[in-house]
Amino acid sequence: MITLKDLTKSYRSGERKIDVLKELDLEIEQGDMLAIMGRSGSGKSTLLNILAGLDTPDSGTYRYHQTYVSEMNGNERAKFRRQNIGFIVQNYALVDSKNVFENIALPLRYSKLSKKEIKNKVEHMLMELNITKLKHKAVDTLSGGEMQRVAIARALIQDPALILADEPTGSLDVQTESEILDIFTKLNQQGKTLVIVTHDQVVADHCHNTYYMQDGMVTPVAS
């Protein structure tokens, strides 16, 4: 499904040049549920952002099915994100000036759907994640677990084939973490491909494969 080849990415901060990705190679099969671990600053988020089509590699190729994402321009990548990617970040990134419904509906606002279609989709998603009662709440009144469910709902609203999660359980308690993991497992069973960046061995244990990121490359961890 995904082939990354010789991916490099470096950042310049002042005089210093930081090589974050160094000729990284990675294959991801459709239907996989994959964990990426590694030290802080090792480049996990960078990799995920490139997979999401948010960031671009300096060199190397990113192939998604038959298309080369690494060749796309900004508008094409925005369209690619809309059609294929669900993105979940650590701190339950929600827009605090919008309520739960509007947060979940946000990706649909960038597609050409009618009001009614949007409403139906969001309500379906609220039901799937068991948060129908939160529909009209302001996001700053939610608990951490609730916020993360809303963020997941937004990531899933376009029915993306690839779900990318950057430390999705990083600041949740054990109980909530296991609920979120159940959701991920269910999604995977429905046929979604998941890539989860995590520090947490428990999360990694729920995945089929685990990679370790170091020195700008990823290596599989034997299970």
Place this chain on the structure above:
Amino acid sequence: MKMILNEVLESLKRRKWFSALIAIQVTVLFLTSALLFLTYTHIEGKSDRLQPLKELNFYQLSDDLASDSKFQAFLKRPNSLQIIKKFYKNLEHRFGKRFVYLFNQHIDVKIGDDPKWDKFLYGYEHGAPIEQLKKHPYNPLKAVQINEQGFTRFSIPLSNGHPFSAQDFHYRQGEAVPVLLGAEYQPFYQVGDEIKTKYLRKDFKLVVRGFIQPDTFVFNANNPELYLDRYIVMPALQFSNSPKNEADERFQKIHYMQLINGMIFTNEKPYVVRRDLEQVKKASGFTDMQLIGANSDSLDFVFSVIRVNVELLQIMSSALFVVCILSISILMVTKFQDNFRNMSIHLSSGATLNQLFSYFLAEILFIVGLPGLVITLWYKQVIDVSFGMYTLMNLMLFSLTVLISALPLYWQFSKIEISSLLKRSE
């Protein structure tokens, strides 16, 4: 489109006091530029087309010396006569055909006791007993004084005799003043008859020039229909000579005070009439004059500000222009930097950087456009002079403000990399 509107509204809530402050600044900017525009545009009053009088608007000039003490105090000022004469001359000069004077001041005539004269007495129609109306030996008869423009504009029709000519409106020492008599005088006088009278206590010899057709009426602010059948119509005289004695001086003062309380007939906007009057006031040094029908708080405001002086207005609007642009760019750049997190959410939801920029741009358009629109509507309502030109100028000011204040933001957008935006939103 709806999306943009939504985002703008949400964003406006974010730093609403700062935004409101900017909106006020922009409002004042548009206001001062409107005033500046007015000081620079000298739209000359187009001379009246020959429209029927009733289709024109008319404004009544009214001196502010309403209280008697104020009036007396003014009369006592040594140069008051020169001032009002000058004022009158400037009125005629500035307003030309638009300035119509039609005043209702009785003329005193020795008529004896014959009741055939009663209906001509001043106040006869008001129903007071005749005895009270009669004075001795001179009796007050109904009369109007009319200036040359008024005579032409009302085009008073005669049944016989001659209309007034231009020189009839200038008093010539020792010569009889021509008058036109209402139709009901016809049995008692003939063209060429002379009448000894007093007008404002000064002796005048009148000569009958002609008779007015029955049922002819004129009007002024006090009388919507003034039938002339029982009236003496006298030219509003101009006295080029300076007064010979104190009594004469007092006469001329009162006469000219009446003369300046005329009417303006025009199809022009109130603002234009008001502005022309302001110029007459300024040129003559006589400011106790109002224009009834063209005064409003908004116009008062406009003229009080314009009087301030043009340089100050120029400085104010250029300063405001700079301040507005600075505040808007600061607000927008601040919002931009506050909002990495929200922007990254939008980006991962499928937005492009261009779309994010368009939200900010729409917010600027809104902050500048709304006050601009309000002031434009106000201008249309209150002033409505050269509206096309004004709108053009406003559009230019609007575009310039939006463009310049969006530049810093545009620069921020063009140099930001998505990766660092995402990084900073973590």
